[in-house]
Amino acid sequence: MNNPCGQHQHPHRLIQQPLDELTDRLRRHSRRVTGPRQAILDVLRRHQTPMSNRDIHAALGQGCDLATVYRNLHTLEGVGLVRRFDLGDGAARFELVTPEDDGHHHHLVCTRCSLVVEIDDCFPPEFEQSLAQRHRFARISHRLEFFGVCSRCEAGESRPGPVEA
Numbered sequence: 001m002n003n004p005c006g007q008h009q010h011p012h013r014l015i016q017q018p019l020d021e022l023t024d025r026l027r028r029h030s031r032r033v034t035g036p037r038q039a040i041l042d043v044l045r046r047h048q049t050p051m052s053n054r055d056i057h058a059a060l061g062q063g064c065d066l067a068t069v070y071r072n073l074h075t076l077e078g079v080g081l082v083r084r085f086d087l088g089d090g091a092a093r094f095e096l097v098t099p100e101d102d103g104h105h106h107h108l109v110c111t112r113c114s115l116v117v118e119i120d121d122c123f124p125p126e127f128e129q130s131l132a133q134r135h136r137f138a139r140i141s142h143r144l145e146f147f148g149v150c151s152r153c154e155a156g157e158s159r160p161g162p163v164e165a
């Protein structure tokens, strides 16, 4: 794991969601709380930055194969407990969505070591409104991630490379 929790800059996401609240939300969506689902939720709530299938699989250790991780992430995404992010390296990353938050935010990603910083800033709503008016669109949304080289990589203190080899 190359994203220590200390790097996380999202104050409200620093609060770990209790596991029983997460499993309650799953039940409310009429989804069974299976062993793998509970284990995946537990791994995600302990990690404050997005994790790939393989990160989650590695954190779970034995007893849960990659296909099971993949299938259950899909279920969790479908009921809105987990959000998928594409950080441009071909590996989808997953994060928990808090109940009071729609999960909308952005990331700053180091292209050398895959460090992910959570970004709170977003466009002012007027920007989407003007796009909607100009092009006669409704319900505009956006996805956006930022890329760069982190200070450690820039200083040559590179950490191990991206997890997705």
Ligand SMILES: [Zn+2]
Residues within 6 Å of the ligand: 110, 111, 112, 113, 114, 115, 149, 150, 151, 152, 153, 154
């Ligand atoms: Zn870096």
Ligand SMILES: [Zn+2]
Residues within 6 Å of the ligand: 049, 050, 095, 105, 106, 107, 118
């Ligand atoms: Zn995030």
Ligand SMILES: [Zn+2]
Residues within 6 Å of the ligand: 104, 105, 106, 121, 122, 123, 142, 144
């Ligand atoms: Zn945004």
